Amino acid sequence: MNDKMKPIRLNFKPSITLTLMICMMGLGAAAILILPALSWQIKLLAGMAVFTAVAYAVCRHGLLWLPWSCVALRVSSRNQLQLVRRDGRVLSVDVCSDSVVTPYLTVVNCREPDAKWLACIFAPRLVILPDMLDAESYRQLRVWLRWGRARDVSGSKPSERNPF
Template structure:
């Protein structure tokens, strides 16, 4: 297996997880004994975070959302975004693989910061998910 191409689709399970985590954090924030103006400002930041990650990682609606991954030998990966931008990356060793969740940690060429892609089983085809997990385990 020299290359593996994966087409991503919206993950509604990830959307529910993100929504739940953000709502719980907002509720806990409002239970804290701090000024309401601070609570309001942090609540706005939580809402912005929710919208950003829903669009980018769960629903794949943002221009920078990764819609296709092509994994090649030597731990190289090519990401294609919704805006058809192609980004060449290196797959880092701290990527996480499990039957219920895969987190790809990628280092884009020319960037200092790594990027991560969260993939749940409902976010790609079942056979592609199995191939991805096998490919990552043996690399």
């Protein structure tokens, strides 16, 4: 059996669906701020914090405008994952076991090998919806995340691999 797989390269495009979902969640959070019996200054401060968080999430995950937004993903023939950021930096990462793969939403939690503790806290997380890729590329990513990454090309058994 051939130990090598065909490399995968996925280029992400901005997601209108994800942008609208984040904005709707922000509006819901802002609406909830109206209910408590707090002074208007505290509500305004909390509302500004919600607006800032929504704007950041939309720019980073929905529209991919920030320099540290992930605009491409590469899986090498040796089953190694690399993230390409908008600023051109390429990160070699490992996929965490708590990643979620469904037909309508994929959340890829990553960690950089040999990262410092602060980098572990701010590890890359990708939120991928079907409108960010063409259908075939999205299918390839889901198949690789479900079954392809479990195969280790170094020959060790899955139980011998270190999950952290």
